[in-house]
Amino acid sequence: MIKNKKLIILIICFASVTVLSFLVFKGITIRNIVVVGNKNLSQREIRSILGIREGHSIIYPSSKTIYERLKKTPWIKDAIIRKDLNGTLTIYIKETTPVAIVMLNGRYYLVDYEAQVLEDFTDKIQNSAIFLPVIKHIDPFKNTETFHEAVNLLNFINYKGLVKADDEVIITGDDPDSLTLYINDFPIIVGKGDFEKKFAKYFVVNAEIQKRGLHVQYIDLRFPDRVVVKPVE
Structure with missing residues (x-):
């Protein structure tokens, strides 16, 4: 009997502490929301994503729920x-970080290095200079394989430092095998994958072209055993 009474008292104390803690934490409200690190998204946009404001409980929604809202x-x-x-x-x-602008059917989209479309940038880019490499006429929503391969190519040339900051860079192609990189209007047909090997051959061939003072229309890197150089006729 004594043990049962002690157990009941212990349960009542625990329940009381739990309820009291719930009421205390529930009563703590948000007095201030501070956002740090945003550059492209405004404070207002982030607050809209959060779906909470001053005066709401600081406990609910949970940090996990807030994180999931932001990650969307x-x-x-x-x-x-x-x-x-x-x-x-x-x-x-x-x-x-945006790495390219997709130009498609008169619209402009910002994309990041993971081939995620960040936003429709059309209204913001009007009368402004193009400040990033361009992926042209490749639909990021329908032609996804080609689009992802174009972003992979762009990531490669950025990582290797193959272009200068003031170079005009355009990537286009109907499919991965026809992927073409334009550097200052000069076409390099790259195709799909094996970028390391392909550009190792490109540097050798391009050095020889420069040495001889040749004028060429394009360089094709798609063949495993050779590089095709099309001279100006």
């Missing part, structure tokens, strides 16, 4: 959520 936005690569009992909700944002 292509611009946000990662985020850290911090809740302080003084009522401050701090959101640390890590945004992705």
Whole structure:
């Protein structure tokens, strides 16, 4: 009997502490929302994504739920959520980086290095200079294989430093095998994959072209055993 009474008292105490803690935490509201690290998304846009504002409970929704809401936005690569009992909700944002502009049917789209379409940039780019490499006439929504291969090629040339900051870079092609890189209007037909081997051969051939002072229409790197150089006729 005594043991049962002690057990009942223990359960009642535990339940009381749990309920009291719930009421205390539930009563803590958000007094201030701080967003850190955003460059492309405005504070207003991030607040809209969060779906919470000052006066809401700081406990609910959970940090996991807030994180999942943020991650649904292509611009946000990662985020850290911090809740302080003084009522401050701090959101640390890590945004992705746009690496190219897709030009398709009169529309302009910003894309990142993972081939994610970040936003329709058409209205913002009017009367502005093109400031990134261009992926031209490749549909990122329908021709996904070619589009991903174009982004892979762009990532490769960026990583290897194959182009200068002021070079005009355009990538186009109907399919992965016809993928063509234009550097300052000069076409290099690259095709799909094996970029390391292909561009190793390109540097050798291009050095010889420069040495001889040749004028060529294009260079084709798609063949495993040779490089095709089309001279100007």
